[in-house]
Amino acid sequence: MRHFFEFFHFTATERKGFIVLCLGIALIQVSLFVHKHFRPQEEVSHHLYELQAERASYTKEEVFDDHSAPVFSGEKRVVSYFPFDPNTASLEEWRKLGLSDRKIQVILNYRNKGGKFYEKEDLKKIYSLSENDYRRLEPYIRIRHEEASERRTTGYNPSAPAAKKREALLVEINSADTSQLKRLKGIGTVLSARIVKFREALGGFFSVSQLKEVYGMPQETVDANAPFLTVDTILLRRIPVNEADEMRLSKHPYISRKQAQTIVNYRKQHGPFRSIEDLYEIKSFDPDFLRKIEPYLQF
Known part of the structure; x- marks a missing residue:
């Protein structure tokens, strides 16, 4: 102990204080030990309650x-x-x-x-x-063309020249060429070409709202023309998901290279996909992503 004090250069007062501190700690430890082993044990009562099924x-x-x-x-x-x-x-x-x-x-x-x-x-x-x-x-959602046509003609005065002109602009966006698209309000040469290019990359549109994804397309333009647009989903070109390689899958605008690689690897490990439900087994895929690409997959 003397060497300990000398090593830390304790003064006589500091040495006394250190000894008192050690004695205090030792006394507390002894008191806890005595209290733990010699205090009377309290009996704890237990009650079991059954939760009624109708409440749960x-x-x-x-x-x-x-x-x-x-x-x-x-x-x-x-x-x-x-x-x-x-x-x-x-x-x-x-x-x-x-x-x-x-x-x-x-x-x-x-x-x-x-x-x-x-x-x-x-x-x-x-x-x-x-x-x-x-x-x-x-x-x-697939709306029958009869219902869509009924809405387009409802509320318009057939005798008005402007109304007749608008009624003639019923455009099926999966088959329309750039000249037909340019007849729509707010669609010029640039936008019509972008629509066709994006449609070809997708494999066709399954919803009018997808036009909003065309680069540079104002949302107001799509909303203004929506009553005069139809979508024939029969024209969609689907990707054979059990045959397509990583390159072909990743060429689709909705499928990234990493997602395409994941699809191919999972197919190799677990066998062919039978339906979209099998793709839901891939935990890294977001359900919104799968619902978005489902119309473009062929099983």
Whole structure:
């Protein structure tokens, strides 16, 4: 101990203080030891309560209302995606698409009162449908041309020259050439050429709203021309996902080189893809990405 004090150059006062501190610490340790081993043990009583099932259960609506992926109490609903017309889809088809009975009833009531969907965006008018629901259903909405044509002619005076001219501008954007596109309001030589170029890269449009993705295309121009545009999805050119190599997949505007590589590698490890559901097994893929590319894949 003397060498310890000399090493740190403790004064006589500092040495006394250090000794008192050590004794205090030792006393505290002894007191804790005595208290732990000699204090009376308290008996802790336990009561078991059974939670009644009816209090713990939730209704289906409470569990998945306003969520894009419906979940029931104790189970998960399998959602199936397929092309559908919101003007004719049955209750069972809406259920397969993942909508709750309450949301479906609102849609059916709207239709029963004479309401119709002329464009995909019209589905947003259903107040009970969330934005997430619309985003996941939008790629699969197919409006019959008769309904779209009815809207385009409704509200226009056939005797007015301007109205007649606008009615003549019904353009199917998957087959129109640049001369037809230039007849639309706000579409000139540059934009019409970009539309055709982007359409060829995509393999065709499945929605009028995709025109907003064309470089330099003002949103207002698309909105103004939307009532005069149609989309024939039969003309879509699809990629054979089980045959295409990384290069071919990555040429699509919606698929990056890394995503194409992931698809090819997963296919090599697990075998051919049977449906879009197999691609959902790739955890690195965002569901929005898969819903966006599904119309362009052939299984």
